[in-house]
Amino acid sequence: MDALNHTCILCGTKYHACDGCEKMRNWKSIACSISHYQQYTILINLRNKIFSEETAYKELLGLGVDVDTINFEEYADTTHSLIKQIQNRPSKTFKNKPKYNKKGAE
């Protein structure tokens, strides 16, 4: 069995990738799948303010990942703050604005 010599930057799973191929600089050196690499790049584009929360949400949705129903246990702790940032995107807050009664309680 191949040694699990890498840790996925998105989910934290241990996986095998050829160290000799690292010079190719492809996604395998940091992510366990192409999907996780794509999700990671979306998150750092959000972090670097290249993507808005809305854009990041749509990009992730395009990969089949609905951030609003995401299971945090499947993602590394270092991604959680960015995922929460997307979940709290302004457009969602506006569309799903809570309705309050006269006492101020929902």
Add this chain to the structure above:
Amino acid sequence: MFNISNLINDKPLFIAGYSKSMGKCNWRLNNFSAWQVSADGEIVTKTDNTGTAVASFNRAKSVEMSGESTFYNLDLLAAQNGTKKKVGSSDNKIIVPAYKVFDTTAEQTTVVLDYTPIGTSGAEIKYIYEYNLDNSPIKEFEIAATADATHFALDAETKTITLPTGLPVGTRIGLDYERESEDAIEVNVSAIEFPIPEKVIVAIKTQDTCGTKQSVLFYEFPNAQMTVSSSVSHGTEDTHPFSLTCAQDYCSLDKRLYRVVVPSEVPADFIVV
């Protein structure tokens, strides 16, 4: 008529290798020493039935030369390995190692690198390290989407590293990465490239025994090949050794190994070189 037999060596002026097909200069050393050319051969002896030599014949003449470049020479290194020196440009950048070492200051959360790192997009630098005061790594931090106590984050475009959280003030951090530069040179030594035969010319400054006339003695090797085997060290006083095997010019009628030429005159500025 110019006809002398004795010469006094002054100093070597240059040695240069030229493409046999194009005549293009591939490398040239203007500062070298300990140059020597040596010939070898075999003697085959015929003996009679008592073992007494009857006749001897010389066979298998071979010539080698060697010397030491005073300076570490990249063109020589390329020639020894059958390659060319690559000079960087805007559209032909060269990958260069880079590193940074710094001590964290109060409330420091980021550090800006000197150069833009290259690598897998999003993880151009995979690890940074906490260093001992002797700059040896004692703890590693891995890249992540955001920084925490055991991870750092990197925005390659702005060259900014977000440091791991909770580092005490004065923590020494070190990191290595790669960058691209158009102002760099490279010699790529490959296991599948080898030197090819060249025409090599060596010039030695000489004078006659009366001390009245300076001249230049030229060695011309029509079919010399750099020897791959070499050992280079980088002490300040160390030199860059080289050696060449000189084969005969097989397709010529005289099977020349080399020739020596001494003109009666050479330009004065040539001798000054």
